[in-house]
Amino acid sequence: MFKPASQKLVSTVAKSRSAQSFSAFYATVRGFRYAPDPPEDIDASSDNDFILSVLRANPSARDAKSYLASFGARPRRVLVPAHPHPIVPNLQTRPAVEEPEPSPVVTSILDPVHHRTALVKMQGPFSDRQLESIARGMVYLQKLGLVSVIIVEQDQIPRGEEGEREAILEETTRVVEALERQGAKTRPVLGAVVRLGPRPDEDPTTSSSRVPVPEAHTVPSDLAPIRSALRAGEIPVLSPLALDSFCRSVRVEANDVIAALARGMVEVAELDRSRKPTAETATRPEIAPDVDLTPMRLMIINREGGVPSYARAGLPHLLVNLDSEYNYIHDTFQPSWKAAHPTALSNLALARTCLAYMPPSSSAIMVNHRAPSSLIGNLITNKPAVSSSLPHALLQGNRSLTAHTPTLLRRGLSVEVIRDCAGIDKVKMTRLLEQSFGRVLDSDAFYARLEKNLDFVIITGDYAGAAIVTKEPSSTDPSAPSIAYLDKFAVLPSHQGDGTVDFLWVALHDETYGLGLPFSVNPNGGKEGQGEGKDLVWRSRSNNPINRWYFERSSGHVRMGDWVLFWCDAEKRLKTETGRRASAGLSYVEEWERGRLGLWADVVPKVPSSWKK
Structure with a gap:
């Protein structure tokens, strides 16, 4: 209060x-x-890297409670079969033995986190060292319960030239190898999982929504490779491909793929929740709705960092209220920023589109590859690295506010x-x-x-x-x-x-x-x-x-x-x-x-x- x-x-x-x-x-x-200086890239050889990354997040009691509400262990639902075993006549029946309920402590040890999903745009080019640091961040997030669905983009691969498809697939394989070197289980998804154009049942020109309709769409069956990977504890890594009207797989903007996935995954998750589980599905994990596909975070990892702010002399916005600030950020974006932040506005539009379909508690973060550990802080606290409501003079003198400070975006x-x-x-x-x-x-x-x-x-x-x-x-x-x-x-x-x-x-x-x-x-x-x-x-x-x-x-x-x-x-x-x-x-x-x-x-x-x- x-x-x-x-x-x-x-x-x-x-x-x-x-x-x-x-x-x-x-x-x-x-x-x-003053918030502590951003930590340097963590040494991969240290066994305590993960613990130190969590401690650096410095969550408050409210932050910890909110995190546990989303990622804490869930009690397993045991369904009794609708038709119990028939009683065989002329046989002596034994009294039923009541199964003891598992201890919450034991449950939390055996299944410590409830996994949720995040959409991650990995926007290169990245060097091997940079990719290693990003991959380690993805592995740490998975340990905390956030499993990434990664879409690979490489800005330096020209569009429309011969060999671009092979080049982007090679970049996807490179990301997979970097993740596996950090101990992650991955699944490369090299085929298209989205379809170009709006859904057949909607006309984007007559849409009354303030949010643009994604340039691509999915149907539930398209998400089977992603669902299968998540159930197996694997990180799906996708190339920015889509099926055109002739069922050809073509390279498209990664933003179109991500926007279609955000909408499609939310819709499939709602469909899962609407289906009442039965005793049969509870015992068959391959058809049980045990993976919540609803994305809780959108993470844009690139070389640019956040969106430049007119109020901070070009340093990034800290927290963006997309509902009330989106147009104004466009209007105040200075031409001189375009060279260093060529995709800032397109990524801003991506965040607005995705968050319109994701739950209100979700957020998006735009982060420079130099600050991968900030993703852990964002996951636990769901807050910007530095509060935007602090006095302006203090923000200007804050050593933690740099060109690499992430921008947190909320639907607002x-x-x-x-x-x-x-x-x-x-x-x-x-x-x-x-x-x-x-x-x-x-x-x-x-x-x-x-x-x-x-x-x-x-x-x-x-x-x-x-x-x-x-x-x-x-x-x-x-x-x-x-x-x-x-x-x-x-x-x-x-x-x-x-x-x-x-x-x-x-x-x-x-x-x-x-x-x-x-x-x-x-x-x-x-x-x-x-x-x-x-x-x-x-x-x-x-x-x-x-x-x-x-x-x-x-x-x-x-x-x-x-x-x-x-x-x-x-x-x-x-x-x-x-x-x-x-x-x-x-x-x-x-x-x-x-x-x-x-x-x-x-x-x-x-x-x-x-x-x-």
Whole structure:
């Protein structure tokens, strides 16, 4: 839960602490945690490589719980035959002996992980050393429960020339050999498993979907080689081939093959789940639906890395909300980036198409071949290497943010800014707040206050998350500008951990303390970077477990009894002041800082509680 809390505060006590709190801005910056440097390519000779790779992921308790929910051991279902053995007359029957249920501990040891699938685009050319490093990453992922379905692409094999088919098959064999040298069991699939063109029963020109229909398709029987390999514990490795209308196998774009597989594998998995298992199928593994073909990840491993970002001077985007950012990333892609990232936009389109068919919890990652170990961190945490909602100044100075930092892509949610209380769906907002905070909202009083004080509301999706900012006037100085107060920051429990929190906070940054800077020009329906930034203030109970997250994103904080007052300084003003002072640096307390903490400490505690007793 995300709880800007409330409580009465004695103003004189707050003022007596103001001297120490002025240093909180600097203390918070000093306290920012830098992520460790990206590890070098792991030495294949070490027996502890795999364990070290997992430890480097540094998962939180929530991350570990989410991973175990997807990849933890599953109890085996035992079906009783519909027709028990007939009783033979005139024979003495023995009492039935009840079979003991296997111990969960024993089950987890014998079958430690539940395997899921990932679609992997291996986009070369790669040297032998680079291929070795990538192959080792694929083997590590399989140990953690993610089995890769690899589609091989080689950008330097020209299209339409004689011998291209033989060349791509040779590259596929090279990938197979690299995997087997790392101890993996593989199965090369050298024939076409997809068919060119849309499915016969659909017309892409009349499709109402915002997502393009894949240029190829599959039927369930086409996926038999992939299913067979996965059941045998093998990694299927495919060439980018497809059957044309004359049933000829031709080389096509790997993106077309991957998009068709993403859609086809999801549809087959749904078909499997719709079939009720019987005692016969439970005892015949060759027909039992024991392999979930639903891809949980899309991994694009190449020499380019992630998608360049205008907000990071060409360094990669960290987390992309495809629903709201896809078109804008296209519009802000600079021509100078094309030489170093020739396939960035086509891979971005691939991620959008695939994630449209994959489960909402799925993600895509675009990663440079130099950082294969980051795939393990992504698998366990399903988060970007560095949070995109951290302060921009911190991201710019973060040693972990390099040209090789991966880009994580989520299907995401729409982002909308509402400035009139009449535009709020009160039923959905109340449901969101009560589920997020686990308390009963005093609806009448809460919405009556918003009618008078609302500045804006940011809504993600269909009220999956919301940030409510109010304008709080000073009770002692009517001429003082109103305070931008973060009254509520809430995300539905079902969306915590899927990127919604970061999407929401980035939009909040762009509408308040990030205004006026070029990296705040995002298409979220708000001011799109136009205007002057303003300090953002909020409060939280001192025992709120989310405070650690707030500490990392605030400019400063001060503890006041049972409460913590947080704030984010307007970034444009800080940048201007830093430039004005040049090498002299900022003083301990700037003129524009004087008195503001006392004002906040006087106004913020007087905001009434939103909850029923």
